[in-house]
Amino acid sequence: MARRIHRSALSALAVLLTLTAVPTATATTPARSAPPPPRTVSAWLPYWNQEAAYRDALEHAAQIRTISPFWYETKSATRVDGHPGAGERRIVDGLHARGIQVVPTVMEQMKPGALGAVMTSPARRAEHVDALLAVVRSRAYDGLDLDYETIAPTPDAKYPAVRDGYAAFVTDLCARLHALDKQCFVTVTPKTRTTGRVWDYRKLGAVADRLRIMAYNMHHAEGAPGPISTPQWYDEILARATAEVPRVKLEMGLPAYGWDWAVGDKARAKHVTSQDAEALRRKVKAPYALDPDSRTPHFTYKDGKTRRTVWYQDARGTATHLPALRKYGVPHTVLWALGFEDPALWRTLATG
Template identity: 55%
Template sequence: MKTALTSRVRTAGVLTALFLAAGPAAVGSAPTPVPARSTSAWLPYWGSDAAYADALQHASQLHTVSPFWYEATSASTVNGYPGAGDRRMVDGLHAKGIKVVPTVIETLDAKAMAELLGDPARRTAHTDALVDIAESSTYDGLDLDYERMAETDDEQLRERVRVGYNALTAELCTRLHARNRQCVVTVMPHTLLDGHAYDYAQLGKVTDRLRIMGYNLHNALGKPGPLSSVAWYEEFLGYATGVVPREKLEVALPAYGWDWTVGSTGRAKHVTSREAEALRQDRKADYLFDTASGTPHFSYTDGGKRHEVWYQDANGTAAHLAVMKKYGVRNSGLWALGFENPGVWDVLAAQ
């Protein structure tokens, strides 16, 4: 964050010097161009009012909001979560110049999805159901966030999912584009060990935006550690920028964390970045920053048990945006509205 702020101060100084040098003639010249909006964010259906207010507050930085509203449960069934299609929100976001591209997730596992995607008739029925959702309101497109289908160690099954998903997205994107709507696909990071159910190169050809989830390096069921790291960003961005045009790539940044009970085999507790910082202050825990990963963390004791909390804030976001800049990826996303440390918006504005 310090580096980002220093850059902004230097830039301000240069602009001031240029203005003074130009003298009175500069007055009345062409206005300074408004920076292009470069951030998208998800709007969770739980806590949606707070998330919606957050979107309106930072509308000048947001080009797209993806309400987390829909769930595919079969080839022909896509159900809405509570509040899905809220016209007040859709219209309110549009009034601020923000595109509304709702997210659809899937509940089917790898085997079920491989069978669905491998059957042309069922795949088309699924595409029909998705197009119906896109046309059910004044939406600007759809975001497919199909993750469960990727959770398999069976290489043959994973390849069937990969090939079938290529066919689905090609068909869906063609039909959405014919309706002047965007086609967005969200994927897991592609590394040596993960993300191989997604064909980045093919998805990069047919989609308008390929969103990479830059989080959950350490998850709720694993050992304590950072949600993301500089080295991890280096790995997946190195791959992604080699096969997908940079202008189509977007990296979604975390605005949450996990609270692990050390030594427990149970699931870690989810905390938003705001909740994590409030907890740290309440427990009077030292703020620690892991420079290797670019992630804040702290520990505390409750009921005789030690807890470790790793989360993300403005300092860590700045560290990861620096890696994105290195690879020429300017588009960022945020999971999720209402979760974030407020200072994150200043860092995003300076990217």
């Protein structure tokens, strides 16, 4: 009986709520304009540093909307293998418990021409869609992220067919994923005046839930030393991307790593995380400096008789690149990769 409320008491309560309710917007009380969409952060989780990256994700869960564990590799049209630790339910469940989507990445390192042959064959494309659907059904995943890069340097004579075949493949895959109420992400290299011609941004952006642009490796391990990215390069990338893809679907890939080159040597550069690069800079007592053009940190040091140079990205450098994203109205980012980053980067992404 103590929990029952008399009908007259309810009526009195209703009158009180009416008298004290906050007034709604009227002609004399203009409604506030909607705030701009918040910046969101997604990130790839590397399987080779899985436990540390998972802890990193949980620590910054309030800022993260999607984690893409780097868990699967396509070997052929019908074969998709898991990397060590792929599909670990403790991680999937732990991320879901913090409100984070889990959309694993499927990558590939097929021989030149092999992936293109799959993409230009309707029958083999269909087989591959089925193989990928088996992956997404294997766990409580929220979708799939495709990171297929070996088709990027397709020769002139073949790239139009590979471009169209890949767009058709993504269209079919996304439709099948959406029928399962799953997300469809596509990761691509930057499309500029001289790069990225194999990606049909317009068609991919029309069917995918997100198009992730790997806006890094402007200078890479097999090339000459230089910055990983620049604001000017971001401007060129985003000018083209936003002309072809809805801004809400774009995620700009941000680097949390760098390369350590031997000066004058054509050997492959060493990969360094942002944390490793900064620790090395302190160890060799090199001064901290942002390159005035690229606005990225770099330093040189001696390793025995070898002179080496390191270019990487950190929170201060990223802060100087974010205005390009604001200029083009792109609020969404994706980080390569969890566990690599300057710890201050999270504050930069929250306030930048």
